[in-house]
Amino acid sequence: NAGVTQTPKFRILKIGQSMTLQCTQDMNHNYMYWYRQDPGMGLKLIYYSVGAGITDKGEVPNGYNVSRSTTEDFPLRLELAAPSQTSVYFCASISAGGGNQPQHFGDGTRLSIL
Amino acid sequence: RKEVEQDPGPFNVPEGATVAFNCTYSNSASQSFFWYRQDCRKEPKLLMSVYSSGNEDGRFTAQLNRASQYISLLIRDSKLSDSATYLCVVRSSIHQAGTALIFGKGTTLSVSS
Numbered sequence: 318n319a320g321v322t323q324t325p326k327f328r329i330l331k332i333g334q335s336m337t338l339q340c341t342q343d344m345n346h347n348y349m350y351w352y353r354q355d356p357g358m359g360l361k362l363i364y365y366s367v368g369a370g371i372t373d374k375g376e377v378p379n380g381y382n383v384s385r386s387t388t389e390d391f392p393l394r395l396e397l398a399a400p401s402q403t404s405v406y407f408c409a410s411i412s413a414g415g416g417n418q419p420q421h422f423g424d425g426t427r428l429s430i431l
Numbered sequence: 432r433k434e435v436e437q438d439p440g441p442f443n444v445p446e447g448a449t450v451a452f453n454c455t456y457s458n459s460a461s462q463s464f465f466w467y468r469q470d471c472r473k474e475p476k477l478l479m480s481v482y483s484s485g486n487e488d489g490r491f492t493a494q495l496n497r498a499s500q501y502i503s504l505l506i507r508d509s510k511l512s513d514s515a516t517y518l519c520v521v522r523s524s525i526h527q528a529g530t531a532l533i534f535g536k537g538t539t540l541s542v543s544s
Binding site: 348350352357358359360361362365375405407409419420422423424425427 | 435465472473474475476477480518530531532533534535536537
């Protein structure tokens with residue numbers, strides 16, 4: 318059982334380049350999330366989705382876009398990479414929005430923008 | 432006020448020590464509470480959920496005080512393998528229809544022999 322899979326694991330971008338961070342889960346979870354974690358900081362929510370076709374902004378959405386065309390996939394796009402977006406990005410999912418169910422996290426994507 | 436605040440740390444303790452982490456949260460409507468553990472350059476992993484009645488898992492004890500909006504984690508008989516960053520996490524409603532985990536910055540624990 319793969320759980321939450323993120324690709325790539327590492328990437329270096331130049332300022333102004335664009336890229337898509339991929340996230341897929343095989344647990345048929347409705348809720349999916351993108352977080353970023355800067356050094357020495359907690360995770361901050363970028364975007365989330367409560368189901369296919371539905372997305373909404375989190376705490377730090379600027380500079381990012383998402384889509385949710387299927388239950389399994391929740392890609393995160395950076396259109397014009399900036400140094401401030403250097404971070405570790407985590408994708409997570411959960412079957413339903415409430416309760417004590419834990420979120421399942423991917424291994425993370427380490428992104429450096431130079 | 433940040434939504435979830437933790438002790439700044441780091442905590443440096445010898446093996447066998449008892450260490451306590453504290454956390455406060457600002458959203459009184461927060462629904463669920465957790466402690467996550469994060470090892471260096473790894474994804475966060477659930478350590479334990481936290482309930483108002485208090486709960487214990489081996490050497491780990493978690494407490495929740497909803498009236499004070501306070502969460503704690505006690506680790507007894509610390510092991511070298513307990514060295515990690517401990518994240519206080521609450522589940523809160525966000526925007527219209529969703530909930531999400533809101534993370535504290537984390538407290539780093541270093542256990543030495």
